[in-house]
Amino acid sequence: MKKVKITVLKTTKQEDLAEEYGIENFSTCPLLKEGEIFYADYAKPEGFCDEAWKAIYQYVFALAHGVDENLFYYNDWIRKPGVAIVCCNDGLRPVIFKLEKTDIISEPNKE
Structure with missing residues (x-):
């Protein structure tokens, strides 16, 4: 199994939905910042x-385990192999991530 690099590409806010449903002074995600890497x-x-x-x-797991990219992408999603662009499920302020498979071997937690 390999490590997957997770980059925070964008923190967004759906202005119209936030205006209608969000609390006062609603902002973008307070936990993650653009450019952060995990x-x-x-x-x-x-x-x-x-x-x-x-x-x-599930996308991290698939990339970490060397998913067959022809099945993963169905030739209609991402043109760059080993990359996925995904987002969290917050409908008012979704965060968009870039996932990249790496060659870094994952070591089991030895604690």
Whole structure:
């Protein structure tokens, strides 16, 4: 299993939905910042949002395990092999991530 690099590409806010449904002074995600980088395999990286992890872990898992890219991408999604662009499931302020498979071998937690 290999590590997957997770880069926070964008923190967004759906202005119209936030105006209608969000609390006063609603902002973009307060937990993750654009440009932050995390590495993961089967476990959520330290400091990573729990809800975002639930939304993206299956893509991380697939890339970490060397998924057959022809099946993964169906030739109609991402043109660059080993990359996935995904987002968390917050409908008012989704965070967009770039996932990249790496050659970094994942070591089991030895604690």
